[in-house]
Amino acid sequence: NAGVTQTPKFRVLKTGQSMTLLCAQDMNHEYMYWYRQDPGMGLRLIHYSVGEGTTAKGEVPDGYNVSRLKKQNFLLGLESAAPSQTSVYFCASSGGRGNEKLFFGSGTQLSVL
Amino acid sequence: DAKTTQPTSMDCAEGRAANLPCNHSTISGNEYVYWYRQIHSQGPQYIIHGLKNNETNEMASLIITEDRKSSTLILPHATLRDTAVYYCIVRATGNTGKLIFGQGTTLQVKP
Secondary structure (H helix, E strand, O other), X not given: OOOEEEEOOEEEEOOOOOEEEEEEEOOOOOEEEEEEEOOOOOEEEEEEEOOXXXXXXXXXXOOOEEEOOOOOXXXXXXXXXXXXXXXXXXXXXXXXXXXXXXXXXXXXXXXEO | OOOOEOOOEEEEEOOOOEEEEEEOOOOOOOEEEEEEEEOOOOOOEEEEEEOOOOEEOOOOEEEEOOOXXXXXXXXXXXXXXXXXXXXXXXXXXXXXXXXXXXXXXXEEEEO
């Protein structure tokens, strides 16, 4: 039981490049979330999903897209990376209504040059 | 969701109790108080949550005032490994489950 797994752990991009971050959970959780954390700051919610095939915007959604084609996976895409997207990205999942404790992955360190 | 206010930083001696306060004066009746912590840039870790009664688990105790406008997280015997940023979050149970994080309290446990 691995919990929440994020890949890759580190990535360096050039401005304008695209990439996809993968989050996978093996707890059969309904809800999944993507957060970003800038140095010395708290976490900010980018997008979230309350079930397979659904997505919704969080606090800071601009410049990101997400997809939840399978219940266990939540993908975060950057179509044209910008230096302002340099951050640590965390994925989380929870069991849903009535079981709302969040489990977090270990993070992806992304640098955009 | 109600906004929370926490001190920016606190120190605690190893082996002593760490008491972390949180103010949430605009909390609504259906909003829970959650505590998470983040150790050295790892993913946040759930600690405890409660609605109005005091709660205790293997990690900590949560004391919520009778008017629910503030709460205190208690780590009964702090160790060096408890050095972390502690986040107090207030949210209603609902169909999104999302948490909005503030700045948190940086707890430094000293030998």
